[in-house]
Amino acid sequence: MRTQRDVEALLDELEHCIADDLEDQDLDFKQWDTSSRDKAVQKVVQMAVCMTNGGGGTVVYGVADKVKGRESAVLGVPLEIDVNMLKRAVYDQTDPHIMPVFEELHVPEGTGRVLIMQVHPGMPPHTDTKGGGTVRIGKDCQPLTGTMRRKIGVETGETDYTAEAIGRVDESLLSPVAMEALRTLAQRERAPEELLRRPDIELLDTLGLIRNGQMTRAAILLAGTETALREHVPGHLWTFLQMQSDTVYGVREDRVSAIPLSVQRIEDLLVPFNPITTVEQGMFHFEYRTWPEIAVREALMNAFCHLDLRIAGPVMVKLYPQRLEISNNGGFIAGIRENNILHHQPAARNPLLVDALVKLRLVNRTNLGVSRMYSAMLMEGKEPPVIREIGDSVAVIFHQREINAVFRQFVAEESQRGRSLGVDQLLLLQYLLQHAEMDTATAAGLCQRSEAETRELLAHMEQQDYVEHGGSGRGAYWSLYPALYTRLVADGNTDKRRRIDWEAAKTRVLSVLKDRAQRGEEGLRNAEIRHMTRYTRNQVGQLMQELADETGQVEQKGRGAGSRYHWQPSSF
Structure with a gap:
C-alpha cells in the first residue's frame, strides 16, 4: 500500500502523465462522483471489494485518471463527505466485512482535499451484501465469476487438489523405482540424510503426504505407480516432442509417471539434442550445454508443481531446432504476471505438493526457481527465458544461443573477487552489450523493479565500474563502462558507442x-x-x-x- 508521501509524489507526476499511467495492481485513482452521493459511496464499496480480493491496495479519490496536468486532474472530494460514514458504509455493505482505513490529504487544487482509502488484504472471496463482487487484476477490477472464485480458492489453499485423500495407506500404490528416484534427486540437492534414510511410508508421512492414516494425491504424484496415477490423478501426464518444424515432429514420447521419474526421463530425452560446448581457460576445459541443466530442471519442476490437475492436458515439452518450450495448464495466480514474476511473492497452486518438495529441497519457497533459470542463462551470455501466460497455461521458452566464453569467464572472475553478479546486474549488463545505452525506465522494466530501486542498483554498479551515466533528470542515460566494454567485446567501437559531452x-x-x-x-x-x-x-x-x-x-x-x-x- 502507498503512504501519504507516496501519493504526494505521484500527484506531482501528473504534470508529465495521466493518473491512469501510474495505476498498478495495488493502486487506483478515482474521480469523485459529485452528481450522486449514493453512487459515489457505492463506488467506494465496490473498490474496497475489488482491492481486498486482489491482495489489498490504495485507492485515491478526487483525481481524474484521464487528465494530464496536476491542476486539471486533482479535483478533490467534497468537504461534506465524512470518512466515518464511508467506513461504516463499506463495513455494512460487504460480506465478509471489510474495514478500510481512510486518510485525508490536503492539496491546493479542487476542493482542497483528496481521500486515500487503504484496503488490507483479506480472506477472499469478498462480495457486497447482494453477492456481487470484483477482483483486482493488474489495473482492472474484473467480475468475480465462478472461474475467478475457483482461482481465488486455489490461491488461498482452500481447494488444494493434491491434499485430497484417496484412501487408507496402501504400499502397493507406491513405485519403488519412483521412491528411489525421489531420494536420488533430493540427495543431489543436499536434502537432510536423516530424512532420506527413513522407510518409504515414514518418509511420506514426515513430508505431510499421509494425513490421519489417509494417503493424499500428492503422495501418488511423488511416488505412485502408473496405475495409481491413472486412477487417482488422471490429469497428470506429460508429452515430449522433438519438433523438426512447426508441424512435423521426429521423436515423441507420452507417459504417465511419478514426478521424479518424469523429470529424469525428460532430461534423458533432451541429452542428444542439448550439445556440449567446451571452453578452454588456461589449463582447464569447461563444458557447457546449450540449455543449462539447472535451468531445464527448474522449468520442469515448476511445470509439474503448478500444473492445474483439474484441466485435462499434459505438461508439454517441445524441442524446436532453435528453442525449447516447457508448458503446463494453469495460468498465473495471486497477481503474478509476466512483468513481475522475477520478484513477486511466490504462490503455489498445489500447496501440499510444493511443501513436500520444499522439504526435499527440490523446489524453493522463496521464488528462487525463476531467478535460477534467468541466472543460468544470463551468466553464459545467453538470453534469459521468456515466461508467457497463454490463455490458461504458462510456457517457459529457452532460445538456443552460443555461449559467450568471454562473458562467462568475466562472471567467474568477479565471483572469485567476492562480487557475485545477481540476476538484475546480469540483465543490465547483457542489455548494454547489445545496446549502446539505456534510460532508467528501460532498466526498471528489464529488472521488474521500481525506478527508484533501479537507480540505486545502477549507482552501485557505477561504483563497481560496470556502468557509467550521463545526462540528468529525464534525459539521464546509462552505458557500459568503457574499459569493461573493451574487455568483453574488443571490437574497437568503445568510443563510437559513447555520447559526446554536451559542451564538447x-x-x-x-x-x-x-x-x-x-x-x-x-x-x-x-x-x-x-x-x-x-x-x-x-x-x-x-x-x-x-x-x-x-x-x-x-x-x-x-x-x-x-x-x-x-x-x-x-x-x-
Whole structure:
C-alpha cells in the first residue's frame, strides 16, 4: 500500500502523465462522483471489494485518471463527505466485512482535499451484501465469476487438489523405482540424510503426504505407480516432442509417471539434442550445454508443481531446432504476471505438493526457481527465458544461443573477487552489450523493479565500474563502462558507442557547420547530428537551439526531414 508521501509524489507526476499511467495492481485513482452521493459511496464499496480480493491496495479519490496536468486532474472530494460514514458504509455493505482505513490529504487544487482509502488484504472471496463482487487484476477490477472464485480458492489453499485423500495407506500404490528416484534427486540437492534414510511410508508421512492414516494425491504424484496415477490423478501426464518444424515432429514420447521419474526421463530425452560446448581457460576445459541443466530442471519442476490437475492436458515439452518450450495448464495466480514474476511473492497452486518438495529441497519457497533459470542463462551470455501466460497455461521458452566464453569467464572472475553478479546486474549488463545505452525506465522494466530501486542498483554498479551515466533528470542515460566494454567485446567501437559531452558536442557541431559553410556545402540534418553525438532527436533540437541563442549565427532552414542547420557568417 502507498503512504501519504507516496501519493504526494505521484500527484506531482501528473504534470508529465495521466493518473491512469501510474495505476498498478495495488493502486487506483478515482474521480469523485459529485452528481450522486449514493453512487459515489457505492463506488467506494465496490473498490474496497475489488482491492481486498486482489491482495489489498490504495485507492485515491478526487483525481481524474484521464487528465494530464496536476491542476486539471486533482479535483478533490467534497468537504461534506465524512470518512466515518464511508467506513461504516463499506463495513455494512460487504460480506465478509471489510474495514478500510481512510486518510485525508490536503492539496491546493479542487476542493482542497483528496481521500486515500487503504484496503488490507483479506480472506477472499469478498462480495457486497447482494453477492456481487470484483477482483483486482493488474489495473482492472474484473467480475468475480465462478472461474475467478475457483482461482481465488486455489490461491488461498482452500481447494488444494493434491491434499485430497484417496484412501487408507496402501504400499502397493507406491513405485519403488519412483521412491528411489525421489531420494536420488533430493540427495543431489543436499536434502537432510536423516530424512532420506527413513522407510518409504515414514518418509511420506514426515513430508505431510499421509494425513490421519489417509494417503493424499500428492503422495501418488511423488511416488505412485502408473496405475495409481491413472486412477487417482488422471490429469497428470506429460508429452515430449522433438519438433523438426512447426508441424512435423521426429521423436515423441507420452507417459504417465511419478514426478521424479518424469523429470529424469525428460532430461534423458533432451541429452542428444542439448550439445556440449567446451571452453578452454588456461589449463582447464569447461563444458557447457546449450540449455543449462539447472535451468531445464527448474522449468520442469515448476511445470509439474503448478500444473492445474483439474484441466485435462499434459505438461508439454517441445524441442524446436532453435528453442525449447516447457508448458503446463494453469495460468498465473495471486497477481503474478509476466512483468513481475522475477520478484513477486511466490504462490503455489498445489500447496501440499510444493511443501513436500520444499522439504526435499527440490523446489524453493522463496521464488528462487525463476531467478535460477534467468541466472543460468544470463551468466553464459545467453538470453534469459521468456515466461508467457497463454490463455490458461504458462510456457517457459529457452532460445538456443552460443555461449559467450568471454562473458562467462568475466562472471567467474568477479565471483572469485567476492562480487557475485545477481540476476538484475546480469540483465543490465547483457542489455548494454547489445545496446549502446539505456534510460532508467528501460532498466526498471528489464529488472521488474521500481525506478527508484533501479537507480540505486545502477549507482552501485557505477561504483563497481560496470556502468557509467550521463545526462540528468529525464534525459539521464546509462552505458557500459568503457574499459569493461573493451574487455568483453574488443571490437574497437568503445568510443563510437559513447555520447559526446554536451559542451564538447556544441563545439564539434559548430566546427562542422563552419567548415561546410566555408566550402559552400549544405548544412547538417538532425539525423547527421544524432549520428555525431548519439543524442536523441529532441536533444539535438535543444542542443541546436542553445547554439543558435549563444552564437546568433546558427539557423534552421527548411521543414520536416529535409530541414538543415546552417552557419551564417556575421555580416559585420
